[in-house]
Amino acid sequence: MNKKFISFLLSMTKVGCIGFGGGSILIPVIEDEVVTKAKIDTKEQYEKDVIVASITPGALPVEISGSFGRRNFGIVGMVLGALCMALPGALATVLLLSAFSMVQEGVLRVIECLTIGVAAFITLLLTRYIFSVHKRRLEKGRKQMYKSIIVMVVVFMLVGGKNIYQMLGIQQDPVFSVSTVQLLAMVFFFVFYTRGEYSPKHLVVSGIIGLLFLLGNGRGQHLIPPTALNVVKVMMIVLAIYGLFNSMRMTKYDFKIDKSSLLKDISVWFGIVLIIAVIVGLMYPDVVSFVWRGCLSVLMSFGGGDAYLTIADGIFIESGMVTQQQFYGQLVSVVNILPGSILCKTLSGIGYFVGQNVGGTMIAALLFAMLGFVVSMAVSCGFFSIVYYLYDAFIHLNIFQTISHWIAPVIAGLLINILMSLYNQCINIGGNLGLSCITVLAALLLGYAVDFFLTAKFRLNSMFILVINLTVTLAAYFLFLV
Numbered sequence: 482m483n484k485k486f487i488s489f490l491l492s493m494t495k496v497g498c499i500g501f502g503g504g505s506i507l508i509p510v511i512e513d514e515v516v517t518k519a520k521i522d523t524k525e526q527y528e529k530d531v532i533v534a535s536i537t538p539g540a541l542p543v544e545i546s547g548s549f550g551r552r553n554f555g556i557v558g559m560v561l562g563a564l565c566m567a568l569p570g571a572l573a574t575v576l577l578l579s580a581f582s583m584v585q586e587g588v589l590r591v592i593e594c595l596t597i598g599v600a601a602f603i604t605l606l607l608t609r610y611i612f613s614v615h616k617r618r619l620e621k622g623r624k625q626m627y628k629s630i631i632v633m634v635v636v637f638m639l640v641g642g643k644n645i646y647q648m649l650g651i652q653q654d655p656v657f658s659v660s661t662v663q664l665l666a667m668v669f670f671f672v673f674y675t676r677g678e679y680s681p682k683h684l685v686v687s688g689i690i691g692l693l694f695l696l697g698n699g700r701g702q703h704l705i706p707p708t709a710l711n712v713v714k715v716m717m718i719v720l721a722i723y724g725l726f727n728s729m730r731m732t733k734y735d736f737k738i739d740k741s742s743l744l745k746d747i748s749v750w751f752g753i754v755l756i757i758a759v760i761v762g763l764m765y766p767d768v769v770s771f772v773w774r775g776c777l778s779v780l781m782s783f784g785g786g787d788a789y790l791t792i793a794d795g796i797f798i799e800s801g802m803v804t805q806q807q808f809y810g811q812l813v814s815v816v817n818i819l820p821g822s823i824l825c826k827t828l829s830g831i832g833y834f835v836g837q838n839v840g841g842t843m844i845a846a847l848l849f850a851m852l853g854f855v856v857s858m859a860v861s862c863g864f865f866s867i868v869y870y871l872y873d874a875f876i877h878l879n880i881f882q883t884i885s886h887w888i889a890p891v892i893a894g895l896l897i898n899i900l901m902s903l904y905n906q907c908i909n910i911g912g913n914l915g916l917s918c919i920t921v922l923a924a925l926l927l928g929y930a931v932d933f934f935l936t937a938k939f940r941l942n943s944m945f946i947l948v949i950n951l952t953v954t955l956a957a958y959f960l961f962l963v
Contacts, residue, residue: 486554488519493546493565499599499947500542500570500820506603506899507542508892509610511549513943521553529872532888535665537868538782539861540822543567547862548869556749559862567858570821571829575850577815578833579843591958592818593910597921598954599820600907601928602947605936607896608929614889629890636894639695640664644901648908659698661895666717667691668891669884673721676728677883690716728878743870750863757855761848767802767839771849774800775828775856780864782824789824790816793831803834818910828857914962928953 492514500507508531515521527549534544543563550562611633618629642655659667671691675683690713697710705713754772762768778796782789790813797803803812812834816826832853836846875881904925911921928950935941935949 490565497566497569533869537865540824544865563858563862567825571825571854573819574826574830594958597907598950600903601925602950604929605932611893614893632890633894636891637897641898647905657695670717670721672883674724676724677879728880738870738874746866750859754859757852761852776860779860807834825857828853
C-alpha cells in the first residue's frame with residue numbers, strides 16, 4: 482500500500498478517536514493532520530471540502546474525510562477515509578450501550594471527567610486554527626486581517642448568544658440567537674445576492690432583510706409574526722437565486738459536471754446501504770422503514786449534531802421505533818460524552834435499540850446498529866458528492882470565489898461558539914461531579930496553558946499532548962473524586 486494512503490487512514494482513525502466536541506471542531510484537527518503534517522493535499526482543496534460540508538446536511542467530518550480520500554486515493558480512499566473517521570465513535574457508542582446496565586454509573590463518571598481534560602486540548606487546537614486564519618489574512622494586508630476579525634466576532638455574537646447567557650447565568654433569550662444553519666443561510670444569502678459587489682443598494686437591501694431575519698430568530702421574534710418571517714425567508718431565497726442567475730449570465734459559462742465520477746460515488750454509497758439492508762432484511766422485516774427514516778433524518782440534519790437529536794426525536798420516537806427512555810435515558814448521555822460525529826453515533830445507537838425492540842436479541846441489535854451506521858455515513862457522503870460536483874461546475878463564478886474568501890473567518894466564529902458550548906458542557910459535568918464552575922474553568926485554563934507551553938517549548942505531537950491530558954485527568958479523578 483502507498484505510505485501516504487496508510488498515513489491518511491491512520492490520521493483519520495486518530496481524529497475519529499479524539500473527536501470530542503462535535504463536527505466543526507474537527508476542521509482544524511483534520512487540516513493539521515493531512516494538510517500541514519502529511520502534506521497529502523493543498524489547503525485550497527481542503528477549504529473546498531470545508532465549504533461544501535458546511536452547506537450540506539450530514540456528518541461534517543465524515544464528509545470531509547471521504548472527500549479528501551476520494552480526491553487523493555480514489556473510491557477506496559473515499560470509503561475507507563469516511564469509515565475510519567466515523568467508526569471509532571459509533572463503535573464505542575454501541576459497545577457502551579450493550580454494557581450500559583452493568584457499568585453505567587462508573588463508566589459515565591470516568592468519561593465525563595475525561596471530557597473536561599480533552600476540552601483543554603481542543604481549546605489549543607481551536608486557538609491555533611483561529612490564529613492561522615487571521616495570519617493568512619494579514620499576508621494580504623492589515624485591512625484584510627481586521628475585516629476577518631470583525632467577521633469572526635460578528636458570527637460568534639450572532640450564534641453564541643445562548644451560550645454566553647448560559648455561562649453568565651442569564652435566564653432569558655438573547656437579542657440575537659440563530660443556529661449555525663440559520664447563520665450560514667444568512668451568509669450565503671448575502672454572498673449570492675451581492676455577488677461580491679458591495680454597492681449601496683446591495684448593502685441596504687441585504688442589511689434590512691438580514692436584520693429582520695435575525696430579529697425573527699431572537700428576542701424580536703415576539704415582534705415579528707411568523708408569517709412576516711416566512712415572507713423574509715422567501716425574499717432571501719428569491720434574491721439569492723436572482724443573484725446566482727445574474728452571476729451566471731455575466732460570466733457566460735457553459736455548465737458542465739463530471740457525471741461519470743458523480744454516478745460512481747452515488748452508486749458505491751447506494752450499493753453499500755443496499756447490501757447491508759438486504760443482509761439484515763433476510764432476518765428482520767422492519768428494515769425498509771428503518772432505512773427510509775434513517776435516510777430522511779440525515780437529509781434533514783442541518784444545524785449540527787445537537788440539531789440532529791431533535792430531528793431523531795421526531796422521526797424515531799414519535800413513530801414508536803425507539804422509546805423516550807431509550808433515547809434520552811441512555812443514548813443522548815452516551816453520544817454526548819464520546820468522541821466522533823453525533824449523527825453517526827446517534828443513528829447507530831438508534832439502530833441498536835430498534836434491533837433490540839424488533840428482534841429481542843443482541844444479534845438483532847448489532848445488525849440494526851451496523852445498518853444505522855452505514856446509512857449515516859453513506860447518505861452524508863452521497864449527498865455531499867452531489868453538491869461537491871455542482872460546486873465544481875460553479876466554482877468559476879464570482880459568488881463562489883467570494884465564499885472561498887470569507888468561509889474561514891465564518892468558520893472561526895462558529896468554532897468559538899462550539900468552544901463555549903464545550904465549556905458549558907464541562908461546567909455541567911463538573912457540577913455532577915461536585916466541582917464548582919470556577920474550579921472547572923480554572924482546570925481548563927491551566928490545562929490549556931500547560932498544553933500551549935509543551936507545544937511551543939518542546940514541539941510535542943498533538944497525540945502526545947492528548948495522552949498527557951487524559952493521564953493527568955484520570956489521575957485527578959481517582960485522587961480527588963473517587
